[in-house]
Amino acid sequence: MTEISRALMISPSLMAAKAKSMMHLGDLVNNSVSSRMKKTCGLLLLLFLIFLCVWLLFQPNTHHDAAEEIKEQINQDMQDLIRLISSLSDRIKAVEVKNEVVVKPSSPSAINNHLSPELQQAIEKWLSYHIKDAFMLDDKGSGRLMADKMADFALENQGARVIASRCSNTYRGSREFATLFGFTILTVTVSPRTVIQGRAPLLPGRCWSFPGAQGTFAITLSHPVRITHVTVDHLSRYNTPTGSINSAPKDFELYGMKDISEEGTLLGTFTYNKNGESTQTFQLPNPTDDLYHSVEMHVLSNWGQAEYTCLYRFRVHGKIAST
Template sequence: MRMNGRRGPDSHIKKVLQVLLWSVSMCIVGILLSFAVSLDGDRFLNLMQTYSAQWKSVNNELESVKAIEAQIMQMREDLIQLRRKLLPKGLSMPNFALESQGARVVHADPSEQYRSRSQPPFLTFLGIPILYTVYTPRTAIQGHTRLLVPGQCWCFAGQQGELFISLSQPVIVSHVTLGHISRENSLNGLIHSAPQHFSVSGFLSEDGVGTHLGTFEYDSEAEPFQTFELPSPKQTYRYVKLQILDNWGHQEYTCVYSFKVHGTIKQYSYTKYIENCLP
């Protein structure tokens, strides 16, 4: 029975025994080490020297691995920078007119695809054409990359047309990218059906009044994907209208292979968001 928080004699005895056991163990270890050194001191020294050399070798290997890792990271960064320089600018920026991320075509004019008489049918029965491959205005916002296949485009009759797009989310539009096949990919070496002059407008709502963002010219002698910078991007827009004003000389139809909208998302503060939600 303990009185006033004092420990009994058993605890002191156990503590003394533990100290004695630890002291005896250390003495035995010291005796064994001394015996090993005195018995074969040269062998023991050689073993320690070998161990020290191996440890230094391991450290050197670790330093080499760290150096190689740093070189790999630097090479990776250089490759990323090189990729950004080699890729067209429009392919290295976020695309807010991408159908797979939520963008959609609200309406297009003309809405029907132009079909050439020379276009082969997709399906025939007893030599009679039944179905033709249809490329709707949605083709222009389906995320074509560097490879544009001749004929796989939004093709409309005449030289003028427009595409009204709901973006994946409201964005401050800074650039737009227009794509068409190059002369090298054309069967006759001509791309007269490519748009020449076009304009871009931004809308806050589907039925609202648009704001003219810029008029540009697509260069038929340049790269297939051409990116154009807007003069002064400030306003956030939910909708964008692409208006084709003319093409490079084709009287029957115009082809739009790809259209991309680039920009930045406006950052709203949490307090303002709460204030706007409150009645």
């Protein structure tokens, strides 16, 4: 019994020792496994980094190849587009040639044969004024009003003066008003000087007017002139409230005077067209080498205004004696 008891008493201690040794062995195994896992993970991480570096190293070549492919595709599309445009251009030219063969434009003489003599004359007169008289082309081909390309010898600032004794009376309604804060403080009667002061732009009512449809306007020129043209400026019909300029002069005569005491020499008869340009220049029918110091404008009629006729601006063009 005693031995059995001892054996029983010894076995627990042996079991404890064995258990402790087993735990120590487990810790050694765990440590060994943990060390291997760490090494394995480190190796895998190193392989991943190597793979990433290799991928990044060859990545630019991939982009370059893709860019080259895109560039080649764009070039091919551009070539296709150029060929398409060329084909369309050839087709358009073929259609134009076909149309020229099928429909030939009529010659001016053929068109004129279908117009009445009166209509032909009206067209020629219109073209003569609007192209020849109203405009001149300079060396560069740009169009400009003829009056603006010639000196104005009827300009007051250059020495021209109104001959009041040979001008018609001023219409009683020909006035300008000076205002302050909306109140009229001064009323000034517009004199014939307004016609030669060269004000621009022309404003409605800023003109000299005389009673009725007939009157005279006379000035001394700034220089003795061989007169070649005269210009009449009037307010454009588009700038009037009614859309008409019935107070504009219609038919008028121009007389040249070498002295203000003489009657004057008739230089031409002209017609201001109310449906034409606001600035209209007229060439003397028979210009001479005579020098004139003064001119007188005889207005024979206007465009329907019975009470008065307005003159906005009058110009005289020509060459002075020294030239």
